[in-house]
Amino acid sequence: MNLAVQIAPEHKSGLLLSNPVMTASGTFGYGTEYPHLFDIQKLGAIVCKGTTYQPREGNPQPRLMETASGVLNSIGLQNIGVKALVREKAPIWAGWRVPVIVNIAGETIDEYARIARELNGVAGVSAIEVNISCPNVSEGGAEFGVDPKTAARVTAAVKASTSLPLIVKLTPNTGDIVKVALAVAEAGADAVSLINTLKGMAIDSRTRRPVIGNRTGGLSGPAIKPVALFMVYEVAGAVTIPVIGCGGITGGSDAVEFIMAGASAVQIGTASFNNPRAPFDILRGIERFMENHGVNDLAELIGAARG
Numbered sequence: 001m002n003l004a005v006q007i008a009p010e011h012k013s014g015l016l017l018s019n020p021v022m023t024a025s026g027t028f029g030y031g032t033e034y035p036h037l038f039d040i041q042k043l044g045a046i047v048c049k050g051t052t053y054q055p056r057e058g059n060p061q062p063r064l065m066e067t068a069s070g071v072l073n074s075i076g077l078q079n080i081g082v083k084a085l086v087r088e089k090a091p092i093w094a095g096w097r098v099p100v101i102v103n104i105a106g107e108t109i110d111e112y113a114r115i116a117r118e119l120n121g122v123a124g125v126s127a128i129e130v131n132i133s134c135p136n137v138s139e140g141g142a143e144f145g146v147d148p149k150t151a152a153r154v155t156a157a158v159k160a161s162t163s164l165p166l167i168v169k170l171t172p173n174t175g176d177i178v179k180v181a182l183a184v185a186e187a188g189a190d191a192v193s194l195i196n197t198l199k200g201m202a203i204d205s206r207t208r209r210p211v212i213g214n215r216t217g218g219l220s221g222p223a224i225k226p227v228a229l230f231m232v233y234e235v236a237g238a239v240t241i242p243v244i245g246c247g248g249i250t251g252g253s254d255a256v257e258f259i260m261a262g263a264s265a266v267q268i269g270t271a272s273f274n275n276p277r278a279p280f281d282i283l284r285g286i287e288r289f290m291e292n293h294g295v296n297d298l299a300e301l302i303g304a305a306r307g
């Protein structure tokens, strides 16, 4: 059975995964926390925590709460900063078989470019995933990924600063995600991943205050799966670069649905909080589906639900 998938076919070195299952950024740390628990080398790829130029403490507590069928989070990109990542984490990743993709986040376009430059040529870093769901501090705080032109400018700036394969991670908090996907593809993205969290909030009726310290948060988990699946379907129908599906994937059958919608690979986020083995169980679930349905090559399933 062939589960291998090429995520960056247009890139000179490409990004070949042994299978389509990756961890989603912010939900699996740096991967270094887990090798004693499971064989992480079996995963298709690991996407590490969102990384900024300077280290960040993140947002005020509370930052995470469970909702009906999901999680609201406002972690605020707590991370060690790109220089510490290159010094302390990349040398460990360099000894791994599983590719590690570094998710990056900036407050300005220049910050995105500076982070990408720091990662260029670093052994152990296989690709960059650009999180464009961050507030654009120099232009009023709207997410970079809301406007196709701004999203394209971030993509082009990162592309010019790195020779690594580039995945752009799209936000669902925009009027037309297809337009943003087309704009970042045109600007040089090798693949797109979607979706990031949907903006949401919760209010404590006793205190009459928002529950999350930062007032709002991002919703993830099973609650967002139908929205994510629809957006993957729409984007995969519009772009010619690979699409990576993410949002509420909890079991192997969810992953198969995203692949049938047109995703070449999937990312597993919130499901890992309930079950840290979720990415492994989901990989096994995809394999079992293929066995049971006589599918020898994953490529046969990609986009199978498209008419």
Ligand SMILES: Cc1cc2nc3c(=O)[nH]c(=O)nc-3n(C[C@H](O)[C@H](O)[C@H](O)COP(=O)(O)O)c2cc1C
Binding pocket: 024, 025, 026, 027, 049, 050, 051, 071, 073, 075, 077, 103, 131, 169, 195, 196, 197, 219, 220, 221, 222, 224, 246, 247, 248, 249, 267, 268, 269, 270, 271
């Ligand atoms: C606690 C938490 C932290 C996250 N941190 C990041 C991050 O740093 N960068 C990013 O691009 N996405 C981040 N995400 C979004 C996830 O990677 C994923 O896109 C989203 O949660 C939807 O997938 P899921 O429903 O499988 O969790 C975070 C999500 C959660 C729940």
